[in-house]
Amino acid sequence: MKNNDVKFTLPVLEEPRPLRIRFRKTGNLQYISHLDLQRTFARVLVRAGLPLWYTKGFNPHIKMVFGLPLSVGAESECEFLDIRIERDMSEDEIKTRLNGEVTDEMAVTAVYRPTRKFTDIAFAEYVYTVKAPGLGGARDKVNALFSGGPLVVLKKSKSGEKETDIKPLIRRVSVEPTEGGLTMTAVLAAGESGYLNPELLITLLHKAGLLTGDPMTERYRILRRRVLLADGETEFE
Amino acid sequence: MNETLGPILRSVEKPGRYAGGEYGAVIKDKKAVKARFAFCFPDTYEIGMSNLGMRILYGSLNREEDIWCERVFAPWVDMQEKMRTYDIPLYAHESGDPLSAFDIIGITLQYEMCYTTALQMIRMAHLPLLSCDRGEGDPIIVAGGPCSYNPEPMADFIDCFSIGEGEENLVEVTRLYIKMKEEGRYTRAAFLHELAATVRGVYVPSLYDVSYNEDGTIAAVEPKYPDVPRRVLKCVMPDMDKAYFPEKVVMPYIEAIHDRIMLEVYRGCIRGCRFCQAGMVCRPVREKTPEVLDRQAKCLYEATGYEEISLTSLSISDYTRLEELTGRLLDWTDKNMVSLSLPSLRADSFSKELMDRIATVRTSSLTFAPEAGTQRLRDVINKNVTEEDLMHAVGVAFDAGKTTVKLYFMSGLPTETAEDLAGIASLAQRVVHAFYTNPNRPKGKSPLVTISVSCFVPKPFTPFQWEAQDTMELQAEKQAYLGEQITDRKVRYTHHDARVSRIEAVLARGNRRLGASLELAVEEGFCFDAWDEFFDYDKWLSVFARTGVDPAFFANRQMGLDEILPWDVIDCGVTKEFFKRERARAYAGVTTPNCREQCSGCGANRLGGERTPCPGCGVKT
Numbered sequence: 001m002k003n004n005d006v007k008f009t010l011p012v013l014e015e016p017r018p019l020r021i022r023f024r025k026t027g028n029l030q031y032i033s034h035l036d037l038q039r040t041f042a043r044v045l046v047r048a049g050l051p052l053w054y055t056k057g058f059n060p061h062i063k064m065v066f067g068l069p070l071s072v073g074a075e076s077e078c079e080f081l082d083i084r085i086e087r088d089m090s091e092d093e094i095k096t097r098l099n100g101e102v103t104d105e106m107a108v109t110a111v112y113r114p115t116r117k118f119t120d121i122a123f124a125e126y127v128y129t130v131k132a133p134g135l136g137g138a139r140d141k142v143n144a145l146f147s148g149g150p151l152v153v154l155k156k157s158k159s160g161e162k163e164t165d166i167k168p169l170i171r172r173v174s175v176e177p178t179e180g181g182l183t184m185t186a187v188l189a190a191g192e193s194g195y196l197n198p199e200l201l202i203t204l205l206h207k208a209g210l211l212t213g214d215p216m217t218e219r220y221r222i223l224r225r226r227v228l229l230a231d232g233e234t235e236f237e
Numbered sequence: 238m239n240e241t242l243g244p245i246l247r248s249v250e251k252p253g254r255y256a257g258g259e260y261g262a263v264i265k266d267k268k269a270v271k272a273r274f275a276f277c278f279p280d281t282y283e284i285g286m287s288n289l290g291m292r293i294l295y296g297s298l299n300r301e302e303d304i305w306c307e308r309v310f311a312p313w314v315d316m317q318e319k320m321r322t323y324d325i326p327l328y329a330h331e332s333g334d335p336l337s338a339f340d341i342i343g344i345t346l347q348y349e350m351c352y353t354t355a356l357q358m359i360r361m362a363h364l365p366l367l368s369c370d371r372g373e374g375d376p377i378i379v380a381g382g383p384c385s386y387n388p389e390p391m392a393d394f395i396d397c398f399s400i401g402e403g404e405e406n407l408v409e410v411t412r413l414y415i416k417m418k419e420e421g422r423y424t425r426a427a428f429l430h431e432l433a434a435t436v437r438g439v440y441v442p443s444l445y446d447v448s449y450n451e452d453g454t455i456a457a458v459e460p461k462y463p464d465v466p467r468r469v470l471k472c473v474m475p476d477m478d479k480a481y482f483p484e485k486v487v488m489p490y491i492e493a494i495h496d497r498i499m500l501e502v503y504r505g506c507i508r509g510c511r512f513c514q515a516g517m518v519c520r521p522v523r524e525k526t527p528e529v530l531d532r533q534a535k536c537l538y539e540a541t542g543y544e545e546i547s548l549t550s551l552s553i554s555d556y557t558r559l560e561e562l563t564g565r566l567l568d569w570t571d572k573n574m575v576s577l578s579l580p581s582l583r584a585d586s587f588s589k590e591l592m593d594r595i596a597t598v599r600t601s602s603l604t605f606a607p608e609a610g611t612q613r614l615r616d617v618i619n620k621n622v623t624e625e626d627l628m629h630a631v632g633v634a635f636d637a638g639k640t641t642v643k644l645y646f647m648s649g650l651p652t653e654t655a656e657d658l659a660g661i662a663s664l665a666q667r668v669v670h671a672f673y674t675n676p677n678r679p680k681g682k683s684p685l686v687t688i689s690v691s692c693f694v695p696k697p698f699t700p701f702q703w704e705a706q707d708t709m710e711l712q713a714e715k716q717a718y719l720g721e722q723i724t725d726r727k728v729r730y731t732h733h734d735a736r737v738s739r740i741e742a743v744l745a746r747g748n749r750r751l752g753a754s755l756e757l758a759v760e761e762g763f764c765f766d767a768w769d770e771f772f773d774y775d776k777w778l779s780v781f782a783r784t785g786v787d788p789a790f791f792a793n794r795q796m797g798l799d800e801i802l803p804w805d806v807i808d809c810g811v812t813k814e815f816f817k818r819e820r821a822r823a824y825a826g827v828t829t830p831n832c833r834e835q836c837s838g839c840g841a842n843r844l845g846g847e848r849t850p851c852p853g854c855g856v857k858t
Contacts, residue, residue, distance in 0.1 A: 008572070
C-alpha cells in the first residue's frame with residue numbers, strides 16, 4: 001500500500017508555495033464539465049498525498065484555480081491548474097505521484113512554479129479533425145468561409161437566443177485536406193476579453209452547407225493544442 | 238468509448254453519464270477472459286455509482302482473473318431516444334460492447350419501482366424480454382438485490398435469482414458457467430438445472446410449477462425435478478472481517494448521489510421493527526472489528542481522496558464498539574481534513590459525545606425516525622423509541638445550535654387510529670415547544686420541524702407481510718386529516734404519493750401473474766417509475782386491468798396466515814413461525830426485546846456468523 005503519510009514528515013515551507021499543473025483532458029474526459037473536473041481533481045490531489053495548503057477558515061478547503069475552462073465536447077493537451085503546497089515536495093515527485101492517480105486521458109505533463117498569470121491568456125489554438133467524405137475537396141470553400149465575414153451564429157445565453165457575429169473572435173483559420181475529410185487549425189479568442197466555443201466553427205460549416213450529413217452521425221474531434229498570449233503567437237506557460 | 242457516439246454525447250444532458258474511462262475502472266482483455274459479466278443497475282449512473290453493493294460485487298467478480306465484470310446503467314430518456322433513432326444497443330461502460338456480447342447479465346433489484354427500468358434495459362440490449370424466448374446464444378440473466386426476496390413478479394423475465402449476499406455467490410454462478418462451457422456440456426437448460434441443484438442461494442423460477450386456487454391464491458409450488466430445492470436458502474457471509482472488501486473504487490467523474498466513502502460497519506439489525514424488511518432479511522447481525530474497519534477506511538481514503546467517511550449500517554448507533562471505531566478513525570481523519578458522518582441515527586442513543594464526533598455538526602439539520610405518533614403504535618411496530626428519547630435527542634441538537642429537525646413517520650400502519658395520526662402533529666408541536674424552552678437554543682432564530690410521512694407498504698418477510706395496505710381513499714382521508722391537525726407554521730408537513738406506494742405494494746407482494754402486466758407495461762414504454770415525472774398511476778391501473786390483475790388482491794387484501802405466499806419458496810433465514818409470533822405480539826401491543834437483550838428465536842442464527850449477538854442460541858419455535 002502506498003504511504004500518503006509521508007507528507008506529514010516533510011519540512012514546512014515558510015510561505016505556501018504556488019505550483020502550476022499542466023494536464024490533458026482527452027478522450028472520455030471531453031464529456032466532463034468544468035465543475036466535475038474541479039471535483040475530480042480535488043480528489044486526485046488528495047489521493048496523490050501532496051502536502052496541500054488548505055484555506056484557513058471556518059470550512060478549510062484546498063485552494064485550486066483552473067486556467068481556462070474547456071467547452072464540453074472538446075479535448076485538450078494544455079489544461080492548467082494552480083495549487084499551493086505547505087511542505088517541501090519536489091516538482092518531479094509531485095508529477096509522478098499525480099500520474100499514479102489519473103488515467104492517461106488526464107495525464108499530468110508538467111509541474112512547475114508559475115511565472116505568468118492566467119489573465120495573460122488571450123487565445124487558444126484548436127485542431128479540428130473532421131471525417132466527412134467530400135469535405136477534403138472543399139478546402140477552398142472552407143478557407144473562403146472563414147476569411148470572409150461576418151459569421152453570424154445563434155448563441156444561447158441566459159436571456160435567450162441571439163444572433164451574434166463571431167468573426168471578431170476568430171484570429172485565424174487554416175485548412176488542410178486529409179483522406180476522408182480535413183484538418184483545420186484555428187486560433188480563437190479565449191480570455192477575459194472574449195471566449196469562443198470551438199464547436200461553433202462546426203456549426204458554421206453546417207450553416208454554409210459544407211457539412212451536409214446528419215450531425216449525429218458525423219465524426220470530428222476538437223483538440224485544444226496550445227494556449228496563447230495576447231500577440232496570438234507566444235505560448236502561455 | 239466508441240467514436241461514433243461522439244456527436245450523440247455532445248447533444249445529450251450530462252454526457253459524463255455515458256463516457257466511461259473513469260479512474261479505477263477495470264479493463265481486461267476480452268479475448269483472454271473466460272466469462273464476461275455485465276452488471277446492470279436499473280437507474281441512472283449517478284444513483285448506481287452510489288450503490289455500495291454494486292461496488293462490492295464489481296470488485297469481487299473482477300478479482301477473478303478470468304472473469305471480466307463491467308457496469309451498465311439505464312440511459313436517461315434523452316439518450317434512450319438517440320439510441321433508438323441511431324439503432325445503438327445498450328452497451329457496457331468499460332468496453333462499449335453491446336450486452337448481447339456478454340455471457341451473463343446481472344441485474345440488481347434495489348426497489349420495486351425499478352422493475353420497469355430493468356426490463357427496458359433488457360429490451361434496449363435487443364434481447365428477448367421473456368426468459369423462455371431467449372436462445373442458446375443469448376446471455377444468462379441473473380437478478381439479485383433486496384427485491385429478489387420476492388422474485389415472483391419478475392419470474393418470467395429472469396433466468397435465475399441470486400438470493401442474499403452475493404459477493405461469493407455470483408462468482409460461484411459464473412464459475413459453474415465457465416466449467417460447463419469448458420466441458421462442452423453447456424446448454425441453458427442444463428446450466429440452470431445444475432445451478433439450482435448445486436449452488437446455494439440460486440432460485441431458477443422456470444424449474445417450479447405454480448398452481449392457483451379459484452380465489453387466485455397459490456395452491457402449490459412444485460419443483461420440476463427432485464434435486465431442485467423446495468425452498469432456496471439465502472447466502473450469507475459468516476465473518477464480515479473476512480468478507481471481500483473492495484480496496485479499489487471506480488471514481489465517477491460526475492457527481493454521484495453519495496459521493497463519499499461508505500464504510501459498512503456491520504450487517505443485519507438487532508432491532509426488529511415489524512414493518513422493516515431489511516431488518517429481517519439481513520439477519521443475523523454480524524459486526525466487523527474496529528481494527529479491520531479502520532484499516533479499510535484508511536485504504537479507501539487513499540484510494541479515493543474522498544473527504545467524507547459515512548459509517549453505513551441499518552442502525553449505526555447499535556454498533557457495539559462505535560466509540561472505539563470513531564476514536565481510531567479520528568486519529569487520522571482530523572489531520573487529513575476528512576470528516577465522519579452517520580446516515581442513520583436512533584433517537585435513543587443520540588448523545589452529545591456522538592454528535593461532537595460527526596460531520597453533521599456542519600449541517601443545521603438532524604433527522605430522526607419515530608415512525609409513529611403515539612407510544613401505543615410505536616409499541617405495535619416494535620420501534621422501541623420513547624418520546625423521552627426523542628426529546629432528549631432534539632435537546633442535544635438544539636443545545637448545539639441546530640434549528641431544523643426532520644422527523645419520519647409512516648401512516649397506514651396496522652391498528653392505526655385517528656389518535657395516532659393526531660399524535661404525529663402533537664409530537665411535532667412538542668418538539669417546537671422543546672426548542673423554545675431550551676435555555677441553550679440559538680437565540681433569535683426560530684425552529685423548523687419537518688414531518689415527512691410515508692405510506693405503509695406491507696413487505697415480504699416481515700411480521701406485517703400479511704397485512705392489508707390502506708385503500709387509496711382511506712390514505713387520502715388520513716393525509717388530509719393529519720394536515721388539518723397541523724396549525725403551526727414552524728411545522729412543515731410533507732407526505733409521500735400514496736399512488737406510488739400502492740403500486741409498490743402490488744409489486745412487493747405480487748406473484749407470477751404480474752408477469753403479464755409488467756410485460757405490457759414495458760411494451761407501453763414504462764421506464765423510470767421511481768421518478769415522479771415518469772410515474773403514471775392511471776397507466777398502471779390500465780395495464781393491470783388489461784392483463785386481468787386486480788391490484789387490490791395484492792395491495793389491499795389481508796392475506797391468510799395459512800395461505801401459501803408467493804415468496805414462501807425463498808428461505809431468508811428467519812422462520813414464518815417467528816413472523817406469526819411477532820404479528821400476534823403487535824396486535825397485543827407487546828414489544829420484543831432487541832437481539833442483544835434477549836434472543837427471540839427468529840431462526841437466523843442457524844446460518845452462523847461471527848461477532849453476532851446470538852451465537853449458539855437454540856432455535857425456539
